[in-house]
Amino acid sequence: MTNLLKKLEGINVVPVVTLDNAKDAVPLAIALQAGGINAIELTLRTEAALDGIRAIKDANLGILLGVGTVINKGHVKACAEIGVDFIVTPGTTPTLIKAIAEAGVPAIPGISTTGEAVAMIEAGYDFVKFFPAEANGGIKALRAIGGPLTQLKFMPTGGINQGLVRSYLDVSSVVTVGGSWVADKGNLADKNWDAITENAKIAQSL
Structure with a gap:
């Protein structure tokens, strides 16, 4: 997990x-890279998702390829097969954690409570997703959960717009934030790939 964390350091959003x-998928990835963002999280919410993920993988662009909304063993297996x-994950159950461990896929498990955060520490994780960030109390809640759990780093996601990015990044335990606005x-x-490239540039300048 430390390796993944290091790869995401320096990527604001x-x-x-x-x-x-x-x-x-591929034009999108190229547009993001042109704006200085070398990572993406494609969600498994549409029928086009897996084909888009495969396309980016096959294009060998060097972008850090992440997959979100992973909620079952089938999702984990598909992601592992693509590489x-x-x-x-938006949230994390024991069944899902077991499937991830068996597949050997690097993961950022989703948590929303202190109990869930401790469970992820027990499962061997030091980097988690705080979701849904804004609806779940925002920075105040994130600080409260992370305060006693100094071994954890976070990727808060959910409702974080451009104007909120810097305030989240200023929290010492936050490595990067997830955002759909880019x-x-x-x-x-x-x-409009040029607009997406510009948004990526803005995100990296915050």
């Missing part, structure tokens, strides 16, 4: 993207 068209760089639905639908 990991774009969280839901693709409706798999053909958009993604990491997976992200590659929003409007620009994706319009295939």
